[in-house]
Amino acid sequence: MKERIERLKKLTYISQNEIAWLIEQAELSVKQQEIIEENKRQQEVTVHQFRQAQKDIQHLSGDRKRYKQALEKIITNLNFAITVAQNELEGDVK
Known part of the structure; x- marks a missing residue:
């Protein structure tokens, strides 16, 4: 390609083939630029x-952490309520 460009620079007359090649190269360059822009x-x-x-993901991770903490509190409260109920039942049985 460089050779053809250098040869074109030296010519005073440009053949139809050379003009067609230049146009083809210009069109190819435009298409390549369009592809680059689309990729960007x-x-x-x-x-x-x-x-x-x-x-x-960060938002969902925060939600998960809050739900886990709330569930742990509920479990703790339920365990406490079960223990209290068991103690009351044992007190009634004695």
Whole structure:
């Protein structure tokens, strides 16, 4: 490709073949740029989705921790209530 460009620079007359090649290269360059731009856009969307997923995971982890703590308190209270009830039953039996 470099050779063709250098040869074109030296020519005063450019053949139809060379013009066609130049146009083809320019069109190819435009298509490649469009592909690059689309890939960048898709990458930005993916990064945004990933960051949103990270936030969702952090939020859900916090919810899980709060639910676990609340459940542990309920279990503790139930165990205490069971112990009290057992003690009352043992007191009634004696």
